[in-house]
Amino acid sequence: MVSARNIQLVQGDITEQETDVVVNAANSSLLGGGGVDGAIHRKGGPEILADCRALRASKYGRGLPTGQAVATTAGRLPAKWVVHTVGPVWSKDEDRSDLLAACHSNSLQVADSLGAKTIAFPAISTGIFRWPVKSAAEIALTTVLATETSSITAVRFVLFDAAAFEVFNDALTELLRE
Incomplete structure (x- = not known):
């Protein structure tokens, strides 16, 4: 299990992380899109798209369901790997927190099954x-701390801007106090 001291927060570009696994906030088609998904597909090149197309042709013909996770090159x-997970759309009328938690726990489980030691979200x-x-x-932080793994030794959250970094830093500080 990952402890709070094994969690790193960085402000930066997830496509530049030298970790075993980079988690992609994918769209359900697995075929690329905007934001993190588009950046990972653009920088990672056609090999990622080829693996995603193979997944669509075999197991995920209707796309990857929200909260699930799957690995590609x-x-x-x-x-070494990209773990793709589809996050939920936020709703003020419906609590979808369990789906967001599942994105994190399932990504960790997939990374663990690959023997990964480090992962970036x-x-x-x-x-x-x-x-x-x-x-x-x-x-995200609560789920990562509660998810049992056998090979993961470090979890990095890569936040694109200073505002998100501050919020994650405050949340981690609060968890460390508990």
Whole structure:
């Protein structure tokens, strides 16, 4: 299990992370898109798209369901693998927190099954899916700390801007106090 001292927060570009696994906040088609998904596909190159197409042709013909996770090559990224997960769209009328938590726990389980030691997460669902960053940070950090793994030794959250970094830092500080 990952402890709080094995969690790193960095402000930066997830496509530049030298970790075993980079988590992609994918769209359900697995065929690329905007935000983190588009950046990973663009920088990772055609190998990632080829693996995603193979997944669509076999197991995920209707797309990857929200909260589930699946691995592909990392192509030209400095990571070894990309774990794709589809985050939920935030709703003020329906609590979808369990789906956001599942994105994190399932990504960790897939990475663990690959024998990965290090994994980098973006702030899943906080972009176009409009999940409030404070809530996303609390769910992500709590879930990572509660998910049992055998090979993961370090979890990095890569936050694109200073505002998200601050929110995740505050959430981690609060968890460390508990």
